[in-house]
Amino acid sequence: MEIDWDGLTERKARLTIHSSHLSDAEVTHDGKYLLYFSRGEKGFDLWRTELRTKETKVLAKFGGGRGGALELDKDSKNVFVLSGGTIIKVEVESGKKKPVTIQGEMVLNENAERDYLYDHVTRQVKKKFYDPGLHGAQWDMLTTEYRRFLPHINNNYDFQEMLSELLGELNASHTGARYRHSDPQGDQTASFGVFFDRTYEGDGLKIAEIMEGSPLVQSGSKITEGVIIEKIDGVIITPGLNYYPMLNRKAGKIVLVSIHNPKSSERWEEKVKPITLRQESQLLYDRWVKRNRKITHELTGGRLGYMHIRGMSDGSYRIFIDAVMGEEVNREALIVDSRFNGGGDLVDDLTTFLSGERYQVFKAPDRNIGFESQRRWTKPSIVLVCESNYSDAHCFPAAYRDLGIGKIVGMPVPGTCTFVWWEMLQNGVVFGIPNLGVADKSGDILENKQLEPDIKVMNEYDKVATGSDQQLERAVKELLEELENK
Secondary structure, three states: OOOOOOOHHHOOOOOOOOOOEEEEEEEOOOOOEEEEEEEEOOEEEEEEEEOOOOOEEEEEEEEEOOOEEEEEOOOOOEEEEEEOOEEEEEEOOOOOEEEEOOOOOOOOOHHHHHHHHHHHHHHHHHHHOOOOOHHHOOHHHHHHHHHOOHHHOOOHHHHHHHHHHHHHOOOOOOOOEEOOOOOOOOOOEEEOOEEEOOOOOOOOEEEEEEOOOOOOOOOOOOOOOOOEEEEEOOEEOOOOOOOHHHHEOOOOOOEEEEEEEOOOOEEEEEEEOOEEHHHHHHHHHHHHHHHHHHHHHHHHOOOEEEEEOOOEOHHHHHHHHHHHOOOOOOOOEEEEEOOOOOOEOOHHHHHHHHOOOOOEEEEOOOOEEEEEOOOOOOOOEEEEEOOOOOOHHHHHHHHHHHOOOOEEEEOOEOOOOEEEEEEEOOOOOEEEEEEEEOEOOOOOEOOOOOEOOOEEOOOOHHHHOOOOOHHHHHHHHHHHHHHHHO
């Protein structure tokens, strides 16, 4: 194959017939086939497109939830797929799969490995840290001082802890290390997606609240708040009994619950499929957001809208935009809640969206029927922040203030606005280095520059425990006053 480089950028063409999440792609040496590892409805599969005819087919099913890498052999007769820790050889023409088995043993000196990895981390810091002066840290001296702990470390948990202490000497965000060992045989407690009445002292578990989306909410169910779960799979729940083992590894599986309604004295049984704790966490988050929106609407007679931005990621942004330009689009102003946001990279998307202006109106003889811009928020807004805003969730309110879009309410935000280099070591330890600093409009680096809200409000524990959100309530008050003064 010969490539004509002249004007190459003007001869771009789409090779696939559909949009998808690509993990890797290869073109056979004769230019006949495009092979790509792509995610479909049931996970990643190997696809093949004949480039001249555009004929496309799934060459080999994999169905895994993770991507992989492709490598053709020298004749392009086979492609090797590395995915999920295994290697599969696939014939390019037939799609026939054959596992590539590897057998071998290695004597691993973990102490020597950690010694090498320690040196690698310390070199990476000097190479990548955004401040050449390393925030004044005497890195060579610190490297020598911390090295003396290495001979006494015999596991990766202590190793990551020591690295965290060393990296913490930089006095910067996005530093430290972590190590998580996943045990597939470990406990996996399921949940019913409910709140139990902790003041109840009798037999069983009294349901105080059933969350929206709970597996107990199903067609034909008679389970309501106030009933008591007396048994799980026939086991009586006595006072003080730890019922969690009854739900171990039961997520998605049928569980028989025995119910007693103390008001009617009725007893019955129902089959339920409990959910994972991760799924319950999502229900709790959705409950919090809907509760805050309800409070906002009730306090303002529906004048103000509310939406939380959970993370600075594509998925969170889509959910945010869908709610703001959907349910909340006709509100007079918007409360943007960024509290507990762990970061990502959305500062430009959010500030651009919130700084929209109305510049054209579509007029009919008797009414206005639309306006431009339709893709940006053109009305007042206010931002909620707290001590748990991190990374891009510090960049965002800082930019929001610099651009003069609106006020900021809540508690001071730590100065953690940097880009980060996260690296996983071969032993599973992950460490971070802030490799890019961010300067504001005045040229000041935002790292370690605490953001003070325009209106400082603390959420007091005893008020939160009774369902009050003082920060949200103050944001409502400030935004209503702004509307009245326009």
